[in-house]
Amino acid sequence: MKNYLEIAIGKPKGLCALFLSFLLGSCSLDEYNPGGATVESLFNTPEGIEAAANGTYTYNQKIYGKEQGYALLEMGTDIWTGGANSGNSGTNGVYPQPPLMNYQGLISDNVWVKSNLWQPCYAGINLANTALKYLPEAGVEAVKAPVLEAELRFMRAWYYWHLVESFGDIPFTLEPTESIVTVANRTPVDQVYEQIFIDLQFAVEHAPLSNTDYGKITKPIAEAFIARVYLTRGRYQEALDHAQHVINDYGFSLMPNYADLWKMDNEKNQEVIWGLNYSTNLEFNEGSNVGHSMYLMEYDTQPGMLRDVNNGYPNVRYMPTKFLLNLFDERIDARYEASFKTTWFCNETDAGKRPQGMNLGDTAIFCSKYVISSDAPAGKAYKIYDINDVYRENGIPADRFHYISLKKFEDPTRASANETESARDVFIIRLAEMYMIAAEAELQLGNQAEAANYINIVRQRAALNKQNSQEMMVVASAVTLDFILDERAREFAGEQLRWFDLKRTNKLVERVQAHNPDAAPHIREFHKIRPIPQSELDAVTNKDQFKQNPGY
Structure with a gap:
């Protein structure tokens, strides 16, 4: 069975090949190549646990900076539609299905939903679960163990967040899969989020303040992401508190000029909280x-x-x-x-x-x-x-x-x-998002004036005329949820946040119907979550319990 839990565990040869790909992957880290190690010996060494932790990042490269990831997280929203070669129209014949971005192609056997969201997220989770299981007995130095655990827990939470937001009730486990599994569960969203918060809180408490290896998890990365997740779950005071900590306590600052963010010789700058290298x-x-x-x-x-x-x-x-x-x-x-x-x-x-x-x-x-x-x-x-x-x-x-x-x-x-x-590099989280999280949280807490203050910091940076930036200032009475979504579009267009923004605010259907005429005739309420890949449904033996999401 080839499903969300299958990741070469129990297949030493395959696992070693998998780890080798991690070791040559995107993280520019000094790592140990386990060579011909067995699964047991690999996970029972400090070097193996560190390699596994580094390996969890690799699955982000299936989503962020990829055509499929842009389609999943930006397209089918209010701000993007299909160019000629998207399968929407024109001469391109690559796509065997109607395009995903106008919802005609959002079907149970959509290969991008399966191969660039479901599978990589579960593979990353299973690798984290496996390393967490072996970590206590792997001989890791006492001072390093909680740091590695924080990293692994963060990445597990990161991938579960993508899955639970995308699919709703999902298969959920904290145990590694070391053999073929043919029974799948549907754990409620609230229960999955309980564990996400437990893992992220551990990461906030135990991740290092900084890391010389660019892209590795740090305390500010963990705190920035937990602010995003609290906002997603409507826990606005916690979202505000954590966003404020990131803004004030870690030395990040907005780039003076928005254009400077995108210069290739300036990728690692003071605004980037978490980048995919x-x-x-x-x-x-x-x-x-x-x-x-x-x-x-x-x-x-x-x-x-x-x-x-x-x-x-x-x-x-x-x-x-x-x-x-x-x-x-x-x-x-x-x-x-x-x-x-x-x-x-x-x-x-x-x-x-x-x-x-x-x-x-x-x-x-x-x-x-x-x-x-x-x-x-x-x-x-x-x-x-x-x-x-x-x-x-x-x-x-x-x-x-x-x-x-x-x-x-x-x-x-x-x-x-x-x-x-x-x-x-891909900017996964940058400081401007923390200001916008704080603004949205303040608005939801009834503090329009404070919301406007946070938005105006972002808008002031974006002012074309720095000497007359008052033109860009928004008054408190103008701050609404729709204004915040408009501002996030201006600030983050193309940065693989938009689908989550519209899903979080319960504005996906409304704004697509209002502003994206390609997708408007096709979007339905059930599109707020994605279809479970058909291959998963076909593989399980408990088909009466594990069913497709409604509408698909």
Whole structure:
């Protein structure tokens, strides 16, 4: 049976191969290679336990920075829809199912739900459970044991959070699976969360304040995540308390300029609380970061343009909804220009292949969120796509190949124009989220003025004119849950938080129906949780008890 509990435990050869992949993976850590060790000897050594702890991080690379992860956590929301090559329309024939992002493809045998959410999360949990079982007898130094336990408990909680939010009542265990299991349980959401909080509280108390190995769990990471989880569960005072601790007690600070967050030579900066480290040696990654290509339009077929490293690899997968673009007032908010690419400059070196009157470095393509007069393009060599070229009046895209493109994840350090993978790190938690958690918690506690204060710290950083940032300030009476969601869209667009934001606030269906016309006809209330993979349902023997989520 190949299910959520199967992870080569009891198969020494396979396990050692699995650990070898961990040891060559994304964490740039000094680790012990167990070579030909057996399962028992591996988990009964300090080096084996540390390797297992490091191995738990690898499963994040199945979700964060991946096409499938962006589809699962950003698409099908109010702010993104499908580009031409997403399976939504256009010429791409890769996808055998209707696209996940408009809910037609959210079915029980959706391979991305299974392979990039269910399976990696359970594999990470089982590895953590196994290491926690062997930890007390593995000979780990007394001073290191609670630190390793905190790390393993955190990662177990991290993956259970993804699962319980995505699937509702889920199979749950704290014991490792060391043989084939054919019976599955459905543990209630509240019970799963009880353990998540127990594990995270242990991590907050025992994780180190800092770590020289980038991406390893620390106390501030644990406290930042528990703030997110408390907010998710409606425990607003606890969410506020922990968010405030992270803001005030660990030395983090917002980058002065929002655009500086996304510079490749500035990935490890004072705003990043937890980052997923992708190796510059792409072979060491469990598939590298492809975020640079997912949101990029097809620029390289336009006159005056060639595909190159600086402009990126255009996968033409995901495009902003008209609603997302209109959330920004780019006259005062620097995040619009820092987040989106609207202009491409001629890079065609062969003058004979350029439009007449276009020189190298001249504007070749301009995309606008506004209507441009039909007279404006006259006499201009470059191509203009205005809002009416790209979107119909009802917001449904009219052109899914050419659109304003998210540029946060650009990587001009890739080896070649046709290199699809990137070594860019993924920001999993950054300080701006703590301000927004504190704001949402204050609002829910009835403190609009305090909520506005936290939001205004984030907005002040985003002010285009730092000398006149008052334009960006929001008054207390304007702070609502919808305003907070709008602000989170401006701040975190594309960062794999949006689906969780809409699920947490119970706004998923409402806002998709209001702002995403591609998905609006298809979304239903039952889409607030995902379908259990069909392969799991087929494999269990207690089919009367372990059933599909309603609606699927």
